Ligand SMILES: Nc1ncnc2c1ncn2[C@@H]1O[C@H](COP(=O)(O)OP(=O)(O)OP(=O)(O)O)[C@@H](O)[C@H]1O
């Protein structure tokens with residue numbers, strides 16, 4: 001997987017030497033092995049940012065039953081909160097309906113809500129570098145940037161200034177990487193893929209671009225070749241508390257039609273370099289998560305290591321062909337169900353049936 005986050009962080013900060021080590025370690029990938037057990041270990045997205053910018057509020061909204069303490073004071077979070085999040089996917093509903101499945105199981109990723117970082121964190125300021133080590137354990141970073149004005153909510157630097165906030169965070173990540181320990185383990189924070197999350201006031205939700213802070217983050221994100229998602233953590237957390245039937249009315253009153261969480265979760269999933277394939281039958285339709293570029297036996301190994309070891313063939317049909325045919329049997333009749341061997345690279349949305357021998 002391409003790990004190019006130095007590239008994501010550097011243009012605004014111009015620390016020229018870092019590009020060298022980005023290039024040198026580029027081949028490093030935690031997914032290069034075929035071991036399925038590593039996959040399930042490697043789907044973590046860390047929520048990072050200055051203190052009191054809305055990280056825990058966002059975490060609670062995104063993680064069903066999330067119980068991270070979110071409150072209006074800096075360094076509210078100390079120990080990281082971890083939660084599993086289902087990846088919303090319309091295709092799962094369609095396949096499940098066609099196969100008359102008893103249940104459907106979505107793909108999931110893990111979100112980690114991390115303590116706030118301040119300038120000098122890499123030197124022990126604030127909650128110090130212990131918290132940078134929590135960032136080291138995640139595979140991608142969601143950097144929450146405060147774009148809402150609210151005099152009642154303390155900003156650690158006294159004013160809303162997304163550019164300066166982003167520079168503080170990115171510089172701490174870079175300083176932390178320059179320590180010998182980090183280099184030794186080749187586990188550089190600046191090589192992790194990153195999305196900027198502009199946390200806006202509810203009044204800006206309908207048209208986030210009208211907010212000059214958001215425009216500033218947009219410019220920066222685009223300079224750094226990173227994605228940007230605008231969201232109101234406050235609104236999302238209030239929404240998650242409402243009964244489902246009242247949610248659309250609340251969203252309507254803010255001038256938007258749907259929650260921004262689905263978008264954020266899907267963007268995070270893509271950022272992690274993940275792909276989905278499906279198994280679909282009467283018992284269940286299930287979305288399985290693999291790393292881009294995995295072969296059919298490796299993908300089978302995500303279900304069970306026996307499937308990988310005893311892999312014979314995979315019967316495969318693309319999602320679109322499956323839907324057009326209506327079932328696996330009909331796809332076979334139409335000749336769109338292919339029989340693939342061990343070198344087949346699984347494609348996004350493939351519906352698969354594995355033949356194996358143990
Ligand atoms: N979009 C928003 N609009 C208005 N208020 C918000 C918004 N997002 C978060 N808040 C408020 O900001 C305060 C801080 O939120 P939260 O505790 O989530 O921050 P945090 O980044 O997790 O802080 P810490 O680093 O201290 O753990 C809370 O009072 C929360 O309600």
Ligand SMILES: [Mg+2]
Pocket residue numbers: 055056057069070076077113114115116
């Ligand atoms: Mg917090």
